[in-house]
Amino acid sequence: MRLVFAGTPDVALPALDALLASDHEVVGVVTRPDAPSGRGRKLVASPVAQRAEELGLPVLRPTHPREPDFQAELRALEPDCCPVVAYGALLPQSALDIAPLGWVNLHFSCLPAWRGAAPVQHSIWAGDEVTGATTFRIVKELDAGPTFGVMTERIRDDDTAGDLLARLAEGGAGLLVATIDGLADGSIQAREQQDEGVSFAPKINVDDARIDWAMAGHLIDRQVRACTPAPGAWSLFEGERIKIGRVTVVDEQVPVGVIDVRKNHVLVGTGTYAVLLGEVKAFGKKQMAAADWARGARLESGTRLGVA
Structure with a gap:
């Protein structure tokens, strides 16, 4: 054809x-x-x-x-x-x-x-x-x-x-x-779609990709993965957007939106269990491991994400 x-x-x-x-x-x-x-x-x-x-x-x-x-x-x-x-x-x-x-x-x-x-x-x-x-x-x-x-x-x-x-x-x-x-x-024939089970998937925009740290950790994980690579899940840090790469839910409790800086990794509190940050891209910077970002920004535990 x-x-x-x-x-x-x-x-x-x-x-x-x-x-x-x-x-x-x-x-x-x-x-x-x-x-x-x-x-x-x-x-x-x-x-x-x-x-x-x-x-x-x-x-x-x-x-x-x-x-x-x-x-x-x-x-x-x-x-x-x-x-x-x-x-x-x-x-x-x-x-x-x-x-x-x-x-x-x-x-x-x-x-x-x-x-x-x-x-x-x-x-x-x-x-x-x-x-x-x-x-x-x-x-x-x-x-x-x-x-x-x-x-x-x-x-x-x-x-x-x-x-x-x-x-x-x-x-x-x-x-x-x-x-x-x-x-x-001529060996294939079209079949009408079923009326049941219809769902819709509109385009995900930048506003949709903003993380609400009060959500459950597993829901934040889904959101981040769904928004990777575009438009990119994000949060506010010191009034500027930072893009959040893959996260991992861990069996630890941290207050909602609060950063817990460890020696080699960074946790953030959610509405359930904390998440381990993978990579972070700060404004005007390259994407990097969360621990490197924390060191470069001189973060201390207790800093809160998502605050304008």
């Missing part, structure tokens, strides 16, 4: 590479426009655009996929199907209608659970034991289209969102290729 792949970030690359290695023909990609990056805020092409340009594939970068010029370019590529991984824009029906076999999305949850922009983060934050990836046909309603296939993945106790997403991207790439294969030979 002739495919036009839609995707933007690094997490979409395993699926693009798998499709390029398949029996199908990738004739172009759709991605988000170049975006400012780095201190110089220079415009940088998305990872998917960069990979496509290396291979000499046409790259379509619509500001919005409803643009008539974009749809004319897409139609000229004559795609049979448009596989999608983390493209990042809502598709109007006029664009969905261009490919005869539709747009097939690889979504990183077991639908109908965690429809939305941040399924991996929400699955960790909620304490789910298992998640996965699902292929489905895109329809107007958010992540509600009929499904083709699913894979499952156990969530490990120390998984960050970045860890889990990387595994799902690799495993999901094979699922997406198998789905496209099935559409090509």
